[in-house]
Amino acid sequence: MTQDIFIGGGGENYATQQFLDLGYANRHGLIAGATGTGKTVTLQILAEGFSAAGVPVFLSDVKGDLSGLAKSGSADHKLHGPFTSRADTIGFDSFAYDAFPVTFWDLFGKQGHPVRTTVSEMGPLLLSQLLGLTEAQEGILNIAFRVADEDGLPLLDLKDLQALLVWIGQNAKELALRYGNVSSASVGAIQRRLLVLENQGANDLFGEPALALDDLMRCSEDGRGVINILAADQLMGSPKLYATFLLWLLSELFEELPEVGDPDKPKLVFFFDEAHLLFDDAPKALVDKVEQVARLIRSKGVGVYFITQNPADVPDDILGQLGNRVQHALRAFTAKDRKELRMAAETYRENPRFDTEEAIREVGVGEAVTSFLQKKGVPGIVERTLIRPPSSQLGPITTMERTEVMAASPMSGKYDTRLDRNSAFEILQKRAEQAAKEAADAEEKAEAAETPALREFNSARRYAGKGVTRSTSRRPQRKSQEGFGTAMANVVMKELKGTTGRRIVRGILGGLFKGR
Structure with missing residues (x-):
């Protein structure tokens, strides 16, 4: 296996070949440029290069174009026509x-094998970001996770979290003594956000079997790294769900993988397309989390490559850690655009042969300004580079071809059937049934214990007259507060009774509007 990935030809007449050294590929990277300048092809040839070197890849297919990696390209293909002479121009003699x-x-x-995680694995911080919660609402979500841990309530899917939040709302006063104020209005706001998330398809994300990270880090029988492609064209309709899922996956890799130092090549390369979605309106705590992961995950052997239209979309602290860069053309029509272009140019090591700012503005489609880390991690001199042609098909494969690839995959059947094991919802339901049974038994025992004389005495004490228009005495004090299990059980029983009818109606309406 080669230790270099050929990127394209640079220098005078594109005669100087540009390579990405695998030994520094875990130092992260950036692919930037305006729409239509060639970012997708650059992503495709990098994925091919890593796979050929035995490095697994994870990437998201935002536009539906990258499925062509599963099929060989062809000189007869209409999209490969412009690349016919490019291999000769850049001296790519081994192209096939x-x-x-x-x-x-x-x-x-x-469009692929199901991907799931559990609510517990997602955690309160990322879930709060996904839901767009306020600080107070995030605090209540943290209380929910703490209660779940302490009371042995696994949070696997959304209905587990929803059932627990109902109990928290009904027992706010008791919880406030230990965790601080719990506002029922805030609990209701979280429930509404969960409902919106559920309508966006999050029910498919949360549950079991959860994705095993080892399944993303496989090699084929011939030693090539498997390219994992996440279908994201539909997912982009819920941009927060998309960004939060990818960040969760990065966090899981960071937490689960062992330290490996600086390996000869990465254990996995992770491409984060439409990276601006991760940072738009993100709270500082989340940006700090991303920075921490980006800074430390390279020691786990994982390289992270952000793909975005403008380098300014990525915070400076994170941008400074991206050592390998492919900068396609940037448009500069406004003063703000020109300022960002100038800032982008200043991040490169200067080349005396040309002006970097001008080159970024002028490079054509399929051409880029590149800089890759060299020996001892020193950034290479910026070079104007003609990107090599991809070996796989440009553009998507057919639905039938995708189905055939999925059927032949080792992952076929592993995640297809959803599991619903005993978790918070089922435990609360069982407690509710047990509490109802105990209450009924207690009432029967109380009635059986009454003697005929006692029942006659109690009846005689009752006043059956009319005309009393107001109470002349205080209302009787409520009985002592219910225990934890009984209170939780009663709340869940109310929730179950209240939602059954609504779910039936929603099912009917869903059928009516299914053909929209």
């Missing part, structure tokens, strides 16, 4: 068409 080992994934289970 080829298909690569691909596994398709899809949060909705339609």
Whole structure:
């Protein structure tokens, strides 16, 4: 296996070949440029290069174009026509068409194998970001996770979290003594956000079997790294869900993988397309989390490559850690655009042969300004580079071809059937049934204990007259507060009774509007 990935030709007449050194590929990278300048092709040839070197890849297919990695390219293909002479221009003598080992994934289970995680694995911080919660609402969500841990209530899917939040809302006073104020209005706001999330398809994301990270880090029988492609064209309709899922996956890799230092090549390369979605309106705590992961995950052997239209979309602290860069053309029509272009140019090591700012503005489609880390991690001199042609097919494969790839995948059948094991919802339901049974038994015992004389005495004490218009005495004090299990059980029973009818109606309406 080669230790370099050929990117394209640079220098005078594109005669100087540009390579990405695998030994520094875990130092992260950036692919930037305006729409239509060639970012997708650059992503495709990088994925091919890593796979050929035995490095597994994870990437999201935002536009539906990258499924072509599973099929060999062809000189007869209409999109490969412009690349016919490019290999000769840049001296790519070993160029050949080829298909690569691909596994398709899809949060909705339609264009790939289902991808799931549990509510517990997502955690309160990322879930709060996904829901767009306020600080107070995030505090209540943290209380929910703490209660679940302390009372042995596994939070696997959304209905587990929803049932627990109902109990928290009804027992706010008791919880406030230990955790601080719990506002029922805030609990209701979280429930509404969960409902919106559920309508966006999050039910498909949360549940079991959860994705095993080892399944993303596989190699094929011939030693090539498997390219994991997440279908994201439908997912982009819920941008927060998309960004939060990818950040969760990065966090899981960071927490689960062992330290490996600086390996000869990465254990996995992770491409984060439409990276601006991760940072738009993100709270500082989340940005700090991303920075921490980006800074430390390279020691786990994982390289992270952000793909975005403008480098300014990525915070400076994170941008400074991206050592390998491919900058396609940037448009500068406004003063703000020109300022951002100038700032982008200043992040490169200057080349005396040309002006970097001018080059970024002028490079054509399929051409880029590149800089890759060299020995001892020193950034290479910026170079104007003509990107090499991809070996796999440009553009998507057919639905039938995708189905055939999925059927032949080792992942076929592993995640297809959803599991619903005993978790918070089922435990609360069982407690509710037990509490109802105990209450009924107690009432029967109380009635059986009454003697005929006692019943006659109690009846005689009752006043059956009319005309009393107001109470002349205080209302009787309520009995002592219910225990934890009984209170939780009663609340869940109310919730179950209240939602059954609504779910039936929603099912009927869903059928009526299914053909929209």
